Amino acid sequence: MSGRPNTRLADLFGLTGWSKGELARLVNRQAAAMGHPQLATDTSRVRRWIDMGEIPRDPVPRVMAALFTERLGRVVTIEDLGLVRRGRTGKRQGGGDEEHPDGVPWAPEQTAAVLTEFTGMDLMLNRRGLVGAGAALAAGSALSSAMHDWLHTDPALSADAPDLDHPLHADPAGYDRYEAAPVGTQEIEELERSVEVFRAWDAARGGGLQRKAVVGQLNEVGGMLSYRHPDPLQRRLWGVAANLAVLAGWMSHDVGLEPTAQKYFVIAAHAARESGDRPRAGEALSRAARQMVHLGRPDDALDLMKLAESGSGEEVLPRTRAMLHTIEAWAQASMGRGQAMRRTLGQAEELFVSDKGDVPPPSWMQLFDEADLHGMQALAYRTLAEHEPGAAAVAQQHARKALHLREGGRERSKIFDHISLASACFIADDPDQADRYARLALNSMGSNSSHRTWDRLREMYRLTARYSGYPKVRSLREEIELAMPPGWKRRGGGSTARA
DSSP states (O other), X not given: OOXXXXXXXXXXXXXXXXXXXXXXXXXXXXXXXXXXXXXXXOHHHHHHHHHSOOOOOTTHHHHHHHHHHHHHTSXXXXXXXXXXXXXXXXXXXXXXXXXXXXOSSOXXXXXXXXXXXXXXXHHHHHHTTOOOOOOOOOOHHHHHHHHHHHHTSOOOGGGSOOOTTSOOOOOOOTXXXXXXXXXXXXXXXXXXXXXXXXXXXXXXXXXXXXXXXXXXXXXXXHHHTTSOOXXXXXHHHHHHHHHXXXXXXXXXXXXXXXXXXXXXXXXXXXXXXXXXXXXXXXXXXXXXXXXXXXXXXXXXXXXXXXHHHHHTXXXXXXXXXXXXXXXXXXXXXXXXXXXXXXXXXXXXXXXXHHOOSOSOOOGGGTTOOHHHHHHHHHHHHHXXXXXXXXXXXXXXXXXXXXXXXXXXXXXXXXXXXXXXXXXXHHXXXXXXXXXXXXXXXXXXXXXXXXXXXXXXXXXXXXXXXXXXXXXXXXHXXXXXXXXSOTTTTGGGGGOOOOO
């Protein structure tokens, strides 16, 4: 017992609308449903948890995580509730402090436990048909300062898990208890192939339709990581976890589950580091940065990009560094820093062409090709055009190049390119061309589950207002209004991403 109030639990408790007595009764009922009928919690115990920082014994933290997840409609973990015993699985790296009460980053032996718990709660949320909402995103500066020293050190895989005969007790949450078992080379190869299938589906159709499958696969991998495999297999398994966590995060971001997405990106960075793949850890953090720009927080994105670029290590390939630079440039464009953006994009181009291809790119970088380079340049220049209208012409050039180079199976990227091109045309006072490209985007969106495409289309719709007197554009506006999801006008302020 710390003697100090558990402010994290108090804040979440306040959101539920429960009384302390009601929470006690719910804990007893849920515990019985989870196989612990002997539990007898009362109001005074709940008061001690909240007001005095007392940490209840297992299974109460898991029971409460399940209750809060269901009540609030988003994933709530034991960490979120402040109910982690500091000595439960060994001394933490970072240890937890006032600024970073979660003790981020986690100690290596806790990564599998956090992964398994979080995915288990996410699956429970999916199964009950609830919608994640209401959680706050951590600031980019908070994440980068918490993770800087940890990311720049070498992982100690020997501490990841016990021997094969002594599995970690990872406190699985909710109803989803995965019976872990050691795996061999064949199983890991199958998992690696499944990542490629999920990645291709996401690129083609968006993240909404396969997100639950990816989270479920990641949950199983977390159970496998409860065993200590030989180092080569253990590293590959951590690599699979990193790739799946990035996909889970990207798919969550794609459907608007922003705090959930951020948590998966952090989990991915941890898993990548445990696999010995620092460039992968940096790329995972760059996804969190892209998320921040999309949500109108480019300053947080730049904080994360500094960590992503410095933490990627010396072995990072030029093409990967080029990709990181394009995200940094997009953030700079969002802030109207045209000179810095142009300089950063110039560096990205130089890095991209300097990659001789003599070293095969990792699987997670194979989708960043010349088309993606131009697509990101188009997005950056189109974003800058909000501050410097002359940048719209350059945005059009890059968007057309991207569309010319796009291969089949990249439908979501093509939609983004068309929206960037249409938006740039509106800014450049060319409504006829803008109408053409906007309709190409709109016609493709029905078969795509990406909410981000609608966010970008909404921003483009804003640009049509000055041309609403044109018959073509007036018709386009009406078609967009009919096609948009319910309540889209009310949500217009939720994202300040530039189309």
